[in-house]
Amino acid sequence: MRIGFSRLAQDGKARAGVIATPRGEVMTPAFMPVGTAGTVKGMLPGSVAATGAQIVLGNTYHLMLRPGAERVARLGGLHRFMNWQGPILTDSGGFQVMSLAGLRKLTEAGVTFRSHIDGSKHVLTPERSMEIQRLLGSDIVMCFDECPALPASDAQVAESMRLSMRWAARSKEAFGDRPGHALFGIMQGGVTPELREQSAEALKEIGFDGYAVGGLAVGEGQEAMFGVLDYAPGFLPEDRPRYLMGVGKPDDIVGAVKRGIDMMDCVLPSRSGRTGQAWTRAGQVNLKNARHADDPRPLDEECACPACRGYSRAYLHHVYRSGEMIAGMLLTWHNLHYYQELMAGMRAAIMAGRFGAWEAEFHAARAQGDIPPL
Template identity: 80%
Template structure:
């Protein structure tokens, strides 16, 4: 089995482009990972997700351990076969969902006990159990089990949480063991405190990982605070390994993160927004439920080649959304994911050509124009 590796091919300022190689295929960076929470990218078939340009998907340890369970997925041949996706999968550790979804959770040095948001049943997650679940799922990139405090939080709470996460990172590394072709990523914590981020990065480097994530952002701190943290956080992590910003974000969040040295991102936004009638286009956000679209024969975006833009009018997309037809979520999700992957390809090309600054200016200027005028 071939191994996991990262080849950094070009830089432009702090922006980077390269290739992550895994036994299941290559991941071109910067990479956007669509989120397949419960072993599906909602409203999309796997080959449709691939057609948008996605090289890798994200699966969710917390949701899959509760339903249908990791043991069942393992019996059925692993997550790739289960969901019919033969390319790389990254699984998160479950820590964030325990924080945001689970009821009545109790945190100790050992791990977290919590009640399922589905049926109230009791469960425990520890670094060792998280590694076991992700091994049963068969994911290619495994995330350390960490604790993610919601911001704002006071410095003492952030420091205590970060140090606990670093102890859990060590236990995750030990429990992960020797798994050729699979990678374990460490997660930097420390809130918006530069010295705590530095302490976390040093602890992770000492343990040693195949990749590193910037965790604990996109949890309510706002874009300005996130960017000021990203002005230093990626540089604290090894330059020869992939850097993954978890849970981000809107198109301009993604571009700003790549400009600051990030290689990988994931977010539910393009798929969730597609189901609620919010469409991302090169000219900003379009709300398809608005009445202005009801008689509009034009496409969402005349330059987009996705099925929604190639084959359907704004009037049709408005109608099926209003009528709550299933095809609405399918078409709008496809468009949003296609647009996100188009941004990633644009950035990869621009970084390789040393024209990233110009590309960014055009990107922001076009979005600032806003949607085309109503008819």
């Protein structure tokens, strides 16, 4: 079986569809929880699935350094290793090499770098990235690209984009023919329409199962990101899924879906949960604040997650301030549940042809803000 994508409905540029894989279907728009090192922090795999997530993301860079891709393969692959039965997408490692690794040396062949864990020397090339992701056994593989650090000149962005396109061709060749697995290309080009179009044309000529919009959510701000998304998805094939990497806050996600994006991932729901932050229909709530210390009400009365069904704001405030692990566990579960409800709400609205009305309701609820203190 090959991985396929079907569009079920479209409302404006917003699309609802399904990605079919041998390990199950993924309804789009889809948000992928990030399981960087083989786990979504603070969550059991069954708990992640209970939030509504149908696919998770694993990280090539982190897993190649620890425990090692060859070890994961010997132990049955990443699905068995982390006890996740659904589809897994793995990123290529390029972004982490740019943002985390030290003493990088970039050449046409690839990147030589030192591990942020122990300083050991490693080489990551398009061919090695494909090999690592094959050893991990991921269902959706990302081609290896170069992520230039911003700010960068137009010339630097153009040079980086063209290098990424050459690497994309090498990634496709190294990936080979793997039925049941998909390879996604990554569009680069910064905030320049001409470069984005050139990148898209190069990727389409190579041919991929899906296409990502890369090089965003790296500090350029929402206005600039939406500016690119106003045109960039339109350069990509309509019959393939479109993936916006590393996004984001709820209003970022809604704005991206409005502009034709089908898939997203971000560490924000889990990272926020571990730092006492909750995302709700009314916006962000900081459980660290003293105003919650005597509040017997749930975090969100409309939410059915365990944190809201069984615990008060006072309790969540207490366990966070006490340094108890359950605080991060409950708030992460809540955040991931909220994100999946957000995606389900958009899917239903697109199918019903009322995405514009749904979006207006979403922003109106957030504008009201959190419930007043007692």
